Amino acid sequence: MKGFFYDTLLDEENICNLEREKKMLQQGVLQKKKFVVCGARNTGKTSLVKNVVIPYFQKKHSKSFALFVDLMEVKSLESIHQRIQIGFESAFSSAFPAKNLVALTKQFLSQLRPEVSFDSLTGSPTLSLGISRDKKSISFLEIFTIINKKISKNMSVLLVLDEFQDIALIPEAQGLFRQAFQELRKIPLILMGSKKHILSQLFAKPNAPLASFGEDLEFEKIAYEVYHQYISERFHFRKLKIDFPTARELQDALFRIPESINIVCADLCENHERKKIEPQDIFQSIDHVLEKRRSRFEEWLSHFSEKEEEILVALAKFGPIKHPTSQVFLKEIHSTARTISLTISSFLDKSVIERNEEGFCIADPLLFYFLKKFR
Numbered sequence: 001m002k003g004f005f006y007d008t009l010l011d012e013e014n015i016c017n018l019e020r021e022k023k024m025l026q027q028g029v030l031q032k033k034k035f036v037v038c039g040a041r042n043t044g045k046t047s048l049v050k051n052v053v054i055p056y057f058q059k060k061h062s063k064s065f066a067l068f069v070d071l072m073e074v075k076s077l078e079s080i081h082q083r084i085q086i087g088f089e090s091a092f093s094s095a096f097p098a099k100n101l102v103a104l105t106k107q108f109l110s111q112l113r114p115e116v117s118f119d120s121l122t123g124s125p126t127l128s129l130g131i132s133r134d135k136k137s138i139s140f141l142e143i144f145t146i147i148n149k150k151i152s153k154n155m156s157v158l159l160v161l162d163e164f165q166d167i168a169l170i171p172e173a174q175g176l177f178r179q180a181f182q183e184l185r186k187i188p189l190i191l192m193g194s195k196k197h198i199l200s201q202l203f204a205k206p207n208a209p210l211a212s213f214g215e216d217l218e219f220e221k222i223a224y225e226v227y228h229q230y231i232s233e234r235f236h237f238r239k240l241k242i243d244f245p246t247a248r249e250l251q252d253a254l255f256r257i258p259e260s261i262n263i264v265c266a267d268l269c270e271n272h273e274r275k276k277i278e279p280q281d282i283f284q285s286i287d288h289v290l291e292k293r294r295s296r297f298e299e300w301l302s303h304f305s306e307k308e309e310e311i312l313v314a315l316a317k318f319g320p321i322k323h324p325t326s327q328v329f330l331k332e333i334h335s336t337a338r339t340i341s342l343t344i345s346s347f348l349d350k351s352v353i354e355r356n357e358e359g360f361c362i363a364d365p366l367l368f369y370f371l372k373k374f375r
């Protein structure tokens, strides 16, 4: 069903555009390419790869094995092992017919102490590796070796590691991934992330273990006309209309970020019918959304110190700021240059703010309006 969805992965019919990215990834995985995919937050990376590229790969091969792992916020090597192990268990269980799982587990995974248990209600089998004995996860190097040496000999394999940049803070991880990837010469691989500055530390720094690995693919902003059409199609169900200049203003007001645009459009649909949407309706809707999300923002802000909040508010009210350690900005928030640069770099790492040609600014448009209105 067509609609404005948010806080969720999208199915193909609700992904606006991304045609270029889709074509490159679909062709690339068939050619066994390695990609480093990057794009701002909430621009459809995970939806496209998980709900379009992986199913396409599976359709193109009679026997396929697709491993998808989300590495968001991994804090240690052990948690990387664990995430990859969990992803592997689920990929393995869904790659093979239930009736063959026990036999295939023995064939492929005998050295990993596998256990297959059966759900008492549905009877469907679940695989778990080595956990029962010592509670330690299997090293992901071992898992990658099995994929490479055994599974890929029998079926077409695709590997996807989402939020890959989060491994950057874990010593050893980069070197181990380099070692693992070197083995996977004939297996397509997609590494994804939203934090461009950290991804470039991993892949663009000449002396980094993963330097010059793979082919870059950056998700571009969706053209104004294309998103206008996407909005009009969905407004049609409520007999709403929006002309191009107003649709463009809406997209700009929300920094052209698809998720925020969808949130506001869903609110417009909820509150209007049979009319032409005007710019004032958009800003009324943004206010309306802020009211609904106010306690969420307040709770989120409560995790920051007073000084950190002050810096965020200043960025919202006076940003974009080209030089946050300039005297003018320092005076505004009564702080030292050192405190500000540490805070700014931690905000960048957490994607709370971003840096573009105009300077540092709040990344989430709704947080931006919230800070301007309620602080």
Ligand SMILES: Nc1ncnc2c1ncn2[C@@H]1O[C@H](COP(=O)(O)OP(=O)(O)OP(=O)(O)O)[C@@H](O)[C@H]1O
Residues within 6 Å of the ligand: 005, 006, 007, 008, 009, 010, 014, 015, 016, 017, 018, 039, 040, 041, 042, 043, 044, 045, 046, 047, 048, 193, 194, 258, 259, 260, 262
């Ligand atoms: N191309 C698109 N068309 C319509 N909506 C989109 C598009 N891309 C992203 N969205 C919106 O963004 C939300 C998040 O999508 P998704 O998780 O796929 O993005 P992401 O780029 O992986 O985000 P993150 O960087 O947070 O991982 C969706 O629920 C939807 O509201």
Ligand SMILES: [Mg+2]
Residues within 6 Å of the ligand: 045, 046, 047, 162
């Ligand atoms: Mg994602």
